[in-house]
Amino acid sequence: MGIVAAILALSGTAYDLAPIRIDGILCHPSRLIVKVRDQSALRGLSVREYIPELKLAVVETTPKQLLATRSRLSGISGVERVELDRAAKPAYDPNDPKWGDLWHMRTIRADVAWNRSLGSNQGVVAIMDTGVDVAHEDLAANIWQNSDEIAGNGVDDDGNGYVDDNYGWDFVANDAVTDDVHGHGTACAGIAAAVGDNKIGMVGVAPRARIMALKAARDDGYFFLSSTLPAYIYAAKNGAQVLSMSFYSDSLSPAEREAIDFCAANGTLPVAAAGNDSTVLPYYPAAYENTLSVAAINQNLTKSGFSDWGSWVDVAAPGTGLTATKSGGGYQGFGGTSGACPHVAGLAALIVGAKPSATVAEVRNAIENTSRPLIQAPFGEYTTYGLVDSAAALDAVLDGDTAVRHSPMMRYATPIGRNVTTRIYGRSLRAAPLEIFAGNQRRRPSLVTRDYADVPLGAQGAEFGVFSGFRRLGTVVSPFPDQVVYPFIEGSTRSGGQVIGGFWDSLNVDRDAIRVTRQNGGQIVIEGTFRRVPKAGVSRIVFRRKYVKSPEATEKIEVYNWSTASYPYGTWSTVREGAASASWSRQTLGIPTPSKIPDYEGSVYVRITTSAVPEGGELHIDQLVAY
Numbered sequence: 001m002g003i004v005a006a007i008l009a010l011s012g013t014a015y016d017l018a019p020i021r022i023d024g025i026l027c028h029p030s031r032l033i034v035k036v037r038d039q040s041a042l043r044g045l046s047v048r049e050y051i052p053e054l055k056l057a058v059v060e061t062t063p064k065q066l067l068a069t070r071s072r073l074s075g076i077s078g079v080e081r082v083e084l085d086r087a088a089k090p091a092y093d094p095n096d097p098k099w100g101d102l103w104h105m106r107t108i109r110a111d112v113a114w115n116r117s118l119g120s121n122q123g124v125v126a127i128m129d130t131g132v133d134v135a136h137e138d139l140a141a142n143i144w145q146n147s148d149e150i151a152g153n154g155v156d157d158d159g160n161g162y163v164d165d166n167y168g169w170d171f172v173a174n175d176a177v178t179d180d181v182h183g184h185g186t187a188c189a190g191i192a193a194a195v196g197d198n199k200i201g202m203v204g205v206a207p208r209a210r211i212m213a214l215k216a217a218r219d220d221g222y223f224f225l226s227s228t229l230p231a232y233i234y235a236a237k238n239g240a241q242v243l244s245m246s247f248y249s250d251s252l253s254p255a256e257r258e259a260i261d262f263c264a265a266n267g268t269l270p271v272a273a274a275g276n277d278s279t280v281l282p283y284y285p286a287a288y289e290n291t292l293s294v295a296a297i298n299q300n301l302t303k304s305g306f307s308d309w310g311s312w313v314d315v316a317a318p319g320t321g322l323t324a325t326k327s328g329g330g331y332q333g334f335g336g337t338s339g340a341c342p343h344v345a346g347l348a349a350l351i352v353g354a355k356p357s358a359t360v361a362e363v364r365n366a367i368e369n370t371s372r373p374l375i376q377a378p379f380g381e382y383t384t385y386g387l388v389d390s391a392a393a394l395d396a397v398l399d400g401d402t403a404v405r406h407s408p409m410m411r412y413a414t415p416i417g418r419n420v421t422t423r424i425y426g427r428s429l430r431a432a433p434l435e436i437f438a439g440n441q442r443r444r445p446s447l448v449t450r451d452y453a454d455v456p457l458g459a460q461g462a463e464f465g466v467f468s469g470f471r472r473l474g475t476v477v478s479p480f481p482d483q484v485v486y487p488f489i490e491g492s493t494r495s496g497g498q499v500i501g502g503f504w505d506s507l508n509v510d511r512d513a514i515r516v517t518r519q520n521g522g523q524i525v526i527e528g529t530f531r532r533v534p535k536a537g538v539s540r541i542v543f544r545r546k547y548v549k550s551p552e553a554t555e556k557i558e559v560y561n562w563s564t565a566s567y568p569y570g571t572w573s574t575v576r577e578g579a580a581s582a583s584w585s586r587q588t589l590g591i592p593t594p595s596k597i598p599d600y601e602g603s604v605y606v607r608i609t610t611s612a613v614p615e616g617g618e619l620h621i622d623q624l625v626a627y
């Protein structure tokens with residue numbers, strides 16, 4: 001019969017064998033692809049097919065002998081290469097009729113992730129919002145049920161402090177009815193975890209996850225701490241591995257920070273919308289460091305015009321032209337970072353459903369590590385990690401892949417100066433040993449996380465270099481060595497203007513400067529932050545700038561007064577108002593009542609507004625620091 005004719009007869013059972021995964025590769029359980037110099041190397045083997053043009057043979061073995069046969073063939077003279085018979089299939093195509101409208105699911109490669117796993121009911125995502133329509137035809141089968149509670153008996157059976165909390169709790173009315181009059185929460189629930197393959201409507205990112213309904217907002221959409229704080233704790237103590245929070249700016253407080261930290265420490269990953277004000281000013285709960293914060297992109301894979309962004313934003317997901325479930329039944333259009341957030345929360349629930357033992361850190365690291373960078377002028381990388389990739393994140397967790405795919409980056413450092421502990425912010429700071437050289441001394445961080453590191457710099461700390469392995473991430477020189485200085489971090493503008501530059505350009509007087517262009521309406525506006533400012537505040541701002549093509553312009557410099565209300569509901573305090581300078585001008589501006597300026601997270605917000613700016617006018621900022 002000859003070598004090629006010695007083909008193994010396939011039984012129906014062999015043909016139907018399911019793929020297996022070896023070394024992270026989905027492959028046939030009993031076949032190998034063997035490249036040879038000539039056919040003589042195949043003598044004695046069970047050859048299913050030989051491709052002479054490529055000198056490749058499909059060799060049959062048995063599932064129990066697959067790895068041993070691969071090892072044996074690799075050592076045979078005349079065999080050049082042995083590969084697993086890799087399996088591939090079309091991206092998962094659910095039978096939900098609105099699948100064709102769900103561009104956003106395909107953009108984050110949810111369908112490709114579903115090839116690997118649809119998750120399971122072990123993944124629980126708490127939708128902390130305006131309520132959830134638990135009877136919705138595309139949600140009902142995925143609503144979380146408290147198995148330790150007997151429905152409707154008026155008794156707190158599980159002793160958790162909530163009577164008849166079968167699906168969750170209404171923290172506003174303080175009862176078990178989580179109805180959604182507003183509709184916002186039901187939309188988020190559908191994006192995160194609408195039932196898949198039920199021939200109804202849409203499908204969520206985690207089509208088999210369970211939805212815990214936490215009504216923490218009034219029917220008019222307002223969230224109050226008195227409702228959100230117990231909702232945080234309920235989620236963490238009642239089995240939610242993921243918390244989806246599509247609200248922002250209403251609740252900035254130390255108490256909320258503590259609640260977020262409690263969730264993260266007790267197995268619940270908090271995921272929050274970055275906000276819709278098109279600014280780099282941080283919003284909360286997204287900007288807390290234990291929160292996974294989410295910006296929005298559009299169908300062109302660029303930043304949605306409304307979306308907040310900046311170094312405090314971690315990842316991005318689709319936020320325009322979305323399809324979502326509607327309270328009362330049916331479906332609706334949806335958008336905003338409110339819509340982006342449940343994509344990421346759903347992805348986290350999908351991962352946990354596929355691997356219930358996954359920790360908060362594992363899930364977050366995988367989502368961030370595998371995100372695809374988003375680079376767009378003038379923002380540059382406008383989230384720390386980029387657009388989430390469901391398939392890559394799921395594979396990373398299931399395969400135990402902890403590889404860092406993003407090169408280490410330093411974004412800024414604050415405060416700086418002698419004898420202070422400086423926090424260096426960046427990305428992938430654990431990718432290699434982080435070393436800091438201050439003067440002739442090597443300093444090791446006292447704390448290193450993925451995104452920041454704390455370094456006690458000692459007497460030499462007014463100038464230091466930051467290295468990851470042998471790679472220099474940056475060199476920082478304090479403009480005022482004898483002061484503790486808080487640099488300007490980053491800035492944004494609105495309505496057609498651009499901000500080009502940031503921390504590195506505004507630290508010292510040199511040839512590098514931030515450029516701010518004129519926005520619609522004839523103004524130049526830049527808003528930005530100083531970070532890690534102590535409660536006592538800063539008393540001075542040093543500002544060196546000039547205006548280009550703006551002979552009649554007037555300038556106003558303000559800081560936000562946090563004693564009046566949370567941003568953006570409070571007031572700005574003016575520290576300087578006058579004519580704009582056409583040549584480089586440097587001023588030291590006093591700040592009234594410094595202790596009223598920092599927010600609870602130690603951020604100081606500054607705004608510069610220049611009026612009567614003609615076409616082509618620009619503001620150039622060579623230095624902007626506080627001390």
